[in-house]
Amino acid sequence: MKLFSDYESEVRSYIRSFPVVFDRADGSIIWDDQGNEYLDFFAGAGTLNYGHNPKAMNQALISYLNHQGILHSLDKATVAKQKFIEKFYQTIIKPRGLDYKIQFTGPTGTNAVEAAIKLARRVTQRGNVIAFTQGYHGLTMGALAITANDYYHQQIYASRTNVYHAPYDGYFGETINTANYIRQLIEDSSSGVSMPAAIILETIQGEGGVNTASKEWLQEIEKLCREKNIFLIIDDIQVGNGRSGEFFSFEFAGIKPDIVCMSKSIGGGLPLAFTLIKPELDQWLPGEHTGTFRGNNLAFVAAAELLTYWDNDELSQAVLQKGHMIKRCLEQFVSDFPQLKMSVRGRGMIWGLEIPVAGFAKQLSRTLFENKLLVETCGKEDSVVKILPPLIIKQAQLEEGLSKIGKGLQMLAS
Numbered sequence: 001m002k003l004f005s006d007y008e009s010e011v012r013s014y015i016r017s018f019p020v021v022f023d024r025a026d027g028s029i030i031w032d033d034q035g036n037e038y039l040d041f042f043a044g045a046g047t048l049n050y051g052h053n054p055k056a057m058n059q060a061l062i063s064y065l066n067h068q069g070i071l072h073s074l075d076k077a078t079v080a081k082q083k084f085i086e087k088f089y090q091t092i093i094k095p096r097g098l099d100y101k102i103q104f105t106g107p108t109g110t111n112a113v114e115a116a117i118k119l120a121r122r123v124t125q126r127g128n129v130i131a132f133t134q135g136y137h138g139l140t141m142g143a144l145a146i147t148a149n150d151y152y153h154q155q156i157y158a159s160r161t162n163v164y165h166a167p168y169d170g171y172f173g174e175t176i177n178t179a180n181y182i183r184q185l186i187e188d189s190s191s192g193v194s195m196p197a198a199i200i201l202e203t204i205q206g207e208g209g210v211n212t213a214s215k216e217w218l219q220e221i222e223k224l225c226r227e228k229n230i231f232l233i234i235d236d237i238q239v240g241n242g243r244s245g246e247f248f249s250f251e252f253a254g255i256k257p258d259i260v261c262m263s264k265s266i267g268g269g270l271p272l273a274f275t276l277i278k279p280e281l282d283q284w285l286p287g288e289h290t291g292t293f294r295g296n297n298l299a300f301v302a303a304a305e306l307l308t309y310w311d312n313d314e315l316s317q318a319v320l321q322k323g324h325m326i327k328r329c330l331e332q333f334v335s336d337f338p339q340l341k342m343s344v345r346g347r348g349m350i351w352g353l354e355i356p357v358a359g360f361a362k363q364l365s366r367t368l369f370e371n372k373l374l375v376e377t378c379g380k381e382d383s384v385v386k387i388l389p390p391l392i393i394k395q396a397q398l399e400e401g402l403s404k405i406g407k408g409l410q411m412l413a414s
């Protein structure tokens, strides 16, 4: 096998954690160009909820290609776009009693975030946006401004204008309810936090360390938004599309955001991003917010096919059952290795194992890679091992991967 340094000069910017060249994939397995097989507990950072190359999706794509369907859609209507919209409304929006318009925003998640904050500012004519400690929303200028971690920021970007980073749920532990704290800041005209256009949050912070917001906290934030006419934006790019057990991660709290940002798994690995906006927010004039690759027909075909997973509740049930198993297993690790002082958090099928020993989680991820399991780290100083397998992973594969983590911990802890 080539070493990391052999590749570094060739494709430097794309090798960070896994120093091989990947070639093909099926379900929860990826193969490199040497034929080595890896079990995927990373799933494209939440892009492959339905696994790699789902057969029905690939079939739909092949027949679409044979049909000569590569059209540039931009602001045009296409059959593929219409079919996706119809399937999305029939399967997801209507059964949940939701009322949203869909705005395609560009190929990648960050484009949806940019559109969401821009629209909130446009409609309210207010500049300030409240985002959260440890939140991640992308790295282009607008999205970067609301992404919290200093690692991504430089003084010269000067991007944090008009953004206030408030403490996320649990940031101060149990003692302070940060929803009340935010209310106080907003209501106090001498606090320096001006009335925001929007509050944007992830219900589970994917990159920030798998921090989970409670139902009650989300409800309080929603109430605050309603009272003050602030738009509530949920960034469901990483934890939407069933990752939490329901299609949208906010459903468990019974809240109805004004804007929802969607991307990653919606296109099954093909680039697709959009915002869902409450109808009264549809105030952009035609062409006022546009972009060339705002709507890729191949991605629409893939997305429409994948939504058949939501024709019944089998996937949701499986996520809850497998998620429960992951949780139990990680909790067992916590008690098996008390010297590491680990903790577990998550929901559905996104779980974080925090290991507060400097460099340990990163080392574990490297060891697991050598043992053919792909796992990434996240959170403050990369101290959290993030368990994010495809939702469709087979039970036996899940057990195998978790057992590799147990062995990795054993090896490094002794």
Ligand code: PMP
Residues within 6 Å of the ligand: 045, 108, 109, 110, 111, 113, 136, 137, 138, 139, 202, 206, 207, 235, 236, 237, 238, 239, 263, 264
């Ligand atoms: N929001 C969240 C919650 C994300 O996890 C990510 C990507 N990790 C983004 C936004 C940005 O998406 P993209 O990288 O596709 O632009």
